[in-house]
Amino acid sequence: xxQKLSCRENHETALFxxxxxxxxxxxxxxxxxEPNTLKRTTRYGKSSIxxxxxxxxxxxxxxxxxxxxxxxxILNRHRQTPLMLAAMHxxxxxxxxxxxxxxxxxxxxxxxxxxxxxxxxxxxxxxxLQALLSAARSSPLxxxxxxxxxVNIRDENGATxxxxxxxxxxxxxxxxxxxxxxxxxxxxxxNGYPGSTPxxxxxxxGSIECIRKLLAWGADRLQPDSYGRIPYxxxxxxxxEACAALLDPASAEPLVWPLPLRFISDLNPEAKELLEKAxxxxxxxxxNVILQDTIHALPSASDSEVEADHDTASEASDVDVCxxxxxxxxxxEIRQCGHRMCAHCTxxxxxxxxxxxxxSSPVVPICPFCRRGITQLAxxxxxxxxxxxxxxxxxxxxxxxxxxxxxxxxxxxxxxxKSRKSNFSEGSSSxxxxxxxxxxxxMGSRCRKSAS
Numbered sequence: 001x002x003q004k005l006s007c008r009e010n011h012e013t014a015l016f017x018x019x020x021x022x023x024x025x026x027x028x029x030x031x032x033x034e035p036n037t038l039k040r041t042t043r044y045g046k047s048s049i050x051x052x053x054x055x056x057x058x059x060x061x062x063x064x065x066x067x068x069x070x071x072x073x074i075l076n077r078h079r080q081t082p083l084m085l086a087a088m089h090x091x092x093x094x095x096x097x098x099x100x101x102x103x104x105x106x107x108x109x110x111x112x113x114x115x116x117x118x119x120x121x122x123x124x125x126x127x128x129l130q131a132l133l134s135a136a137r138s139s140p141l142x143x144x145x146x147x148x149x150x151v152n153i154r155d156e157n158g159a160t161x162x163x164x165x166x167x168x169x170x171x172x173x174x175x176x177x178x179x180x181x182x183x184x185x186x187x188x189x190x191n192g193y194p195g196s197t198p199x200x201x202x203x204x205x206g207s208i209e210c211i212r213k214l215l216a217w218g219a220d221r222l223q224p225d226s227y228g229r230i231p232y233x234x235x236x237x238x239x240x241e242a243c244a245a246l247l248d249p250a251s252a253e254p255l256v257w258p259l260p261l262r263f264i265s266d267l268n269p270e271a272k273e274l275l276e277k278a279x280x281x282x283x284x285x286x287x288n289v290i291l292q293d294t295i296h297a298l299p300s301a302s303d304s305e306v307e308a309d310h311d312t313a314s315e316a317s318d319v320d321v322c323x324x325x326x327x328x329x330x331x332x333e334i335r336q337c338g339h340r341m342c343a344h345c346t347x348x349x350x351x352x353x354x355x356x357x358x359x360s361s362p363v364v365p366i367c368p369f370c371r372r373g374i375t376q377l378a379x380x381x382x383x384x385x386x387x388x389x390x391x392x393x394x395x396x397x398x399x400x401x402x403x404x405x406x407x408x409x410x411x412x413x414x415x416x417x418k419s420r421k422s423n424f425s426e427g428s429s430s431x432x433x434x435x436x437x438x439x440x441x442x443m444g445s446r447c448r449k450s451a452s
Contacts, residue, residue: 015030016042016052019052019058020052023061024061024064027049031065048074050082053065053082054085055085057091073107081116083095083105083116088120092125096131114155117150120173121161121177124170129176130176133176160182162182163186164201174213174214188225194223199220203238206243208242208243212254215256215283216255216283217257221253255283270379271379274332274379278343322340331379333377333380336372336375336376
């Protein structure tokens with residue numbers, strides 16, 4: 001009997017070794033010789049060969065096993081599915097194949113009640129996260145259970161995937177979750193009791209990039225956790241000085257991604273990217289002011305970049321410049337009326353009037369030139385005259401970016417093309433309009449003086 005047990009253990013060892021190394025021929029031979037091989041599990045974790053193939057990313061072996069195993073959601077000792085383990089280890093191809101073969105994305109383990117979305121958020125596997133979100137959006141789950149509800153699913157501790165990604169410092173995953181409907185102020189507390197928000201988790205982890213993104217999406221710096229602590233105190237407790245400086249309630253509030261832009265029916269992805277970049281650059285200016293007295297001050301622009309901005313100011317003056325701030329290139333176009341603005345002024349326009357929480361519908365932003373409602377935004381295109389002017393100068397304008405053909409460096413459309421300092425900051429939407437009006441007033445006064 002002992003010899004039989006020894007032979008069985010050797011057979012199982014050879015089977016799982018073949019699955020781990022991706023030896024498809026050996027696995028096929030063993031499964032065809034003994035069909036019950038598909039039911040074999042590891043001794044301690046009770047993981048099947050499907051689990052092992054998913055963990056090690058052996059896509060060919062996994063495909064072979066799925067053809068012969070009707071249940072793609074088989075559970076191990078901790079009630080984890082092969083999809084969960086593939087997501088945990090970042091095996092994107094296995095994740096996609098399991099989903100195609102019918103694996104259910106809304107399964108909970110017995111450890112902390114987490115789903116596969118929690119796993120990819122915690123371990124920061126961005127490609128797997130995108131695959132899961134895309135599958136959940138197009139699956140019947142979106143109709144029966146709700147896609148946004150799936151994105152904000154909580155584990156046994158009340159943490160959403162956004163909480164876990166923020167604590168681990170995966171800023172790209174934080175951005176993807178926010179872009180797909182994750183609640184920036186979701187609390188781990190239940191039944192009306194206070195809890196920790198993703199901003200508390202980011203403050204604990206010390207990720208300044210995650211804090212920057214959460215604040216830009218409207219995270220509340222003053223929301224307390226179950227112990228009455230705000231994120232600022234959490235950052236101080238873990239000795240994250242730079243994070244604490246940004247979370248300090250006494251510091252200037254960051255510019256928040258405008259609510260009206262989220263409800264525009266057709267926001268071009270390229271236009272959205274420009275607006276997000278302008279938003280982050282505006283907040284970076286605020287951060288430089290806050291962190292200038294700390295050792296964690298953000299790097300400032302180099303002298304060569306500053307000189308390049310001065311040199312290109314006069315040459316780029318023939319290209320379409322924003323008529324509101326006279327400081328940036330027009331990179332955003334309103335589709336209905338064709339008027340153009342820079343990304344900074346577009347953000348300021350949408351931040352000019354904060355939405356009323358008592359109204360059911362958000363306020364539609366208004367074009368400052370023709371007073372029509374803005375429902376479509378796109379990246380501004382260059383007309384023939386501007387293209388000829390750009391070709392005549394050593395600067396080349398392509399998709400909103402200025403490139404110096406002689407030196408090669410690329411200038412961002414959100415950087416000022418003039419030497420004066422931009423005053424785009426929190427609450428500066430009305431100041432921008434006043435600055436533009438004051439500019440016209442100064443021009444008019446000069447004309448009157450010259451006439452007299």
